[in-house]
Amino acid sequence: xxxxxxxLIPASQECKDCPIRHRAVCAKCEPDExxxxxxxxxxxxxEAGQTxxxxxxxxxFVASVVTGIGTLSQTMEDGRRQMVGLLLPSDFVGRPGRxxxxxxxxxxxxxxxxxxxxxxxxxxxxxxxxxxxxLLEMTLDELDAAREWMLLLGRKTAxxxxxxxxxxxxxxxxxxxLSRSGGSMSFDxxxxxEAMSEYLGLTLETVSRQMSALRKEGLIxxxxxxxxxxxxxxxxxxxxxxxxDGGFLV
Amino acid sequence: xxxxxxxLIPASQECKDCPIRHRAVCAKCEPDExxxxxxxxxxxxxEAGQTxxxxxxxxxFVASVVTGIGTLSQTMEDGRRQMVGLLLPSDFVGRPGRxxxxxxxxxxxxxxxxxxxxxxxxxxxxxxxxxxxxLLEMTLDELDAAREWMLLLGRKTAxxxxxxxxxxxxxxxxxxxLSRSGGSMSFDxxxxxEAMSEYLGLTLETVSRQMSALRKEGLIxxxxxxxxxxxxxxxxxxxxxxxxDGGFLV
DNA sequence: TTGTTGCCTTGATTTAGATCAACATCCATG
DNA sequence: CATGGATGTTGATCTAAATCAAGGCAACAA
Numbered sequence: 001x002x003x004x005x006x007x008l009i010p011a012s013q014e015c016k017d018c019p020i021r022h023r024a025v026c027a028k029c030e031p032d033e034x035x036x037x038x039x040x041x042x043x044x045x046x047e048a049g050q051t052x053x054x055x056x057x058x059x060x061f062v063a064s065v066v067t068g069i070g071t072l073s074q075t076m077e078d079g080r081r082q083m084v085g086l087l088l089p090s091d092f093v094g095r096p097g098r099x100x101x102x103x104x105x106x107x108x109x110x111x112x113x114x115x116x117x118x119x120x121x122x123x124x125x126x127x128x129x130x131x132x133x134x135l136l137e138m139t140l141d142e143l144d145a146a147r148e149w150m151l152l153l154g155r156k157t158a159x160x161x162x163x164x165x166x167x168x169x170x171x172x173x174x175x176x177x178l179s180r181s182g183g184s185m186s187f188d189x190x191x192x193x194e195a196m197s198e199y200l201g202l203t204l205e206t207v208s209r210q211m212s213a214l215r216k217e218g219l220i221x222x223x224x225x226x227x228x229x230x231x232x233x234x235x236x237x238x239x240x241x242x243x244x245d246g247g248f249l250v
Numbered sequence: 251x252x253x254x255x256x257x258l259i260p261a262s263q264e265c266k267d268c269p270i271r272h273r274a275v276c277a278k279c280e281p282d283e284x285x286x287x288x289x290x291x292x293x294x295x296x297e298a299g300q301t302x303x304x305x306x307x308x309x310x311f312v313a314s315v316v317t318g319i320g321t322l323s324q325t326m327e328d329g330r331r332q333m334v335g336l337l338l339p340s341d342f343v344g345r346p347g348r349x350x351x352x353x354x355x356x357x358x359x360x361x362x363x364x365x366x367x368x369x370x371x372x373x374x375x376x377x378x379x380x381x382x383x384x385l386l387e388m389t390l391d392e393l394d395a396a397r398e399w400m401l402l403l404g405r406k407t408a409x410x411x412x413x414x415x416x417x418x419x420x421x422x423x424x425x426x427x428l429s430r431s432g433g434s435m436s437f438d439x440x441x442x443x444e445a446m447s448e449y450l451g452l453t454l455e456t457v458s459r460q461m462s463a464l465r466k467e468g469l470i471x472x473x474x475x476x477x478x479x480x481x482x483x484x485x486x487x488x489x490x491x492x493x494x495d496g497g498f499l500v
Numbered sequence: 501t502t503g504t505t506g507c508c509t510t511g512a513t514t515t516a517g518a519t520c521a522a523c524a525t526c527c528a529t530g
Numbered sequence: 531c532a533t534g535g536a537t538g539t540t541g542a543t544c545t546a547a548a549t550c551a552a553g554g555c556a557a558c559a560a
Binding site for chain 3: 202203206225
């Protein structure tokens with residue numbers, strides 16, 4: 001599938017003077033622009049499970065995830081919940097021009113965010129077109145990801161959903177590029193079974209059962225509840241129902 | 251839900267000299283920018299059911315829908331299909347910077363598109379920041395719509411899905427603003443039962459059954475297969491499972 | 501007029517995943 | 531080191547939607 005993977009700015013283009021390299025917003029920043037960003041920037045950290053903002057609450061900043069993993073979710077009146085966004089390091093949170101959050105934003109693991117006060121950030125976007133251009137790129141990538149996710153929600157079986165989620169996390173979690181060797185890779189699942197079920201549009205029981213099934217068949221190996229080893233990534237990929245080429249693997 | 255409705259540019263800001271008012275891309279255009287757009291613009295029309303491009307095919311233009319309704323769909327190897335985008339007049343098609351279509355683009359009704367050659371359009375975006383800004387706005391709106399759609403696919407019942415789709419079309423189809431009177435409105439369904447099922451992640455039999463159920467209960471009235479009358483919009487809205495305020499109703 | 505074709509509807513049956521329920525494991529804490 | 535709460539697993543049963551199957555109806559062509 002032709003989904004474009006979120007582009008990471010090559011290290012050579014990062015803002016070296018920037019204490020944290022918030023690649024999301026200042027990939028091409030000039031010194032004066034960087035100064036301006038510094039002026040309106042602050043950090044916030046959240047513990048695993050903590051809510052960053054509730055849907056409908058006012059949000060006086062936009063932010064970029066520095067470390068950890070967050071989620072965006074929608075809740076129906078009767079409590080049914082669907083995750084609609086997964087936030088990984090360098091992902092952008094918040095919509096310039098909107099002053100309340102459209103979604104519940106939650107820290108799945110401990111999270112550090114680099115925040116920018118919203119109003120001055122918006123002003124800066126007007127003066128600095130490449131920030132908007134970068135944001136457009138990122139938003140288009142997110143839209144592609146959302147559409148891939150819609151296929152998963154609408155048409156995949158529970159087994160395919162689980163395999164897809166594991167492959168998505170394995171692919172996107174930069175931390176485990178290191179622990180990859182041969183066809184095998186391993187990582188810590190950043191999501192509880194409940195969070196996985198909210199991601200996939202399933203119940204947590206079904207998630208648990210399918211995880212057990214994949215384990216029994218040797219497609220995954222678990223160490224404790226959360227640590228996952230994928231002995232053969234291509235084998236797991238075949239269970240996702242996606243085109244064999246993997247499409248958006250980069 | 252705080253989804254922002256796609257913003258239509260007020261008539262006062264439209265390009266009066268532009269034969270079709272492709273509001274999507276030239277809301278604030280200066281005369282010289284308008285000229286540049288005219289240079290790279292052409293029209294194409296498609297019959298209902300015709301495919302505009304297949305996923306993976308090269309697409310040498312980006313476009314704005316002038317009239318009619320189109321769809322974006324993804325297909326799995328075994329033929330399972332999921333619609334991932336609905337294109338209504340003024341919606342934008344194609345991704346600047348990408349030369350092949352990520353999705354099957356299909357005309358649901360007869361469609362006219364205002365196309366711009368991709369390369370020059372991209373060049374123009376670099377020179378003309380407000381086009382990019384407008385595109386960012388539109389992409390963020392689409393992302394919100396996609397996330398609403400994810401909630402529908404992941405968590406709603408068949409009945410709620412059908413009610414939601416009818417409300418979405420009723421709300422977005424500008425043509426029927428006119429046929430609204432009191433709480434009732436009516437319109438021609440632009441989708442076949444099969445297309446509805448691809449939108450909703452259901453089978454066409456389930457779509458048909460739920461339509462019949464809503465008809466029997468008087469929530470909708472049908473004239474022929476395709477013409478729908480909604481006697482009381484609020485009553486139908488209650489069947490969608492969404493928050494009572496409707497959220498993104500404008 | 502009589503096929504033929506494309507949509508749509510309805511009925512009978514099956515099934516994947518939900519729901520209800522019990523129990524296991526792992527910590528953190530008094 | 532017992533206690534309690536959060537998290538995860540597994541089993542039994544139920545059900546919403548899928549699947550399989552048969553027709554209906556309008557448009558159109560021979």
